Amino acid sequence: MQYMKEKKQLVVSAIKDGTVIDHIPAKLLFKVISILGLDHIQNQVTFGSNLESKKLGSKAIIKVSGIFFPKEDIDRIALVAPQAKINVIKDYSVVEKKTVEVPDTIEGIVKCVNPVCITNNEDVRTKFEVIDKDPVKLKCHYCEKITNQNNMVIISSS
DSSP: OOOOOOOOOOSSOOOSSEEEEEEEEGGGHHHHHHHTTGGGOSSOEEEEEEEEETTTEEEEEEEEETOOOOHHHHHHHHHHOTTOEEEEEETTEEEEEEEOOOOSEEESSEEOSOTTSHHHHSSOOOEEEEEEETTEEEEETTTOOEEETTTOEEOOOO
């Protein structure tokens, strides 16, 4: 009996310069696209969903040409998909690899769920202390209301 060696194949095409967000849980792909505002940009965006993953079972990947995300956007990704990996690509090569990490404090990224919080009624930037990172739980600096991952409203990137 002869065995055939399985050939690996690139499922999503390479980009010259930009960012790859990998290891996104497949069900969260469109949430990540939305919070980063990728549905409103002119750059080339390639994504794949329900790709095979040893760790996640099924994962999603996003490749964005010509964009390198600031820390605030990386924090947005961490709140939604804390297991995501970021690869910075320059001239078709990975020049930097990062694992997203939920920071200890979050500012201007999440909306407070308390309708009477000052941040929902005046021009005050939101600020939260991270009280748990898995699953994510935040405490508002102003009203002390707890926001968990299920009711978190992330302010989209502009």
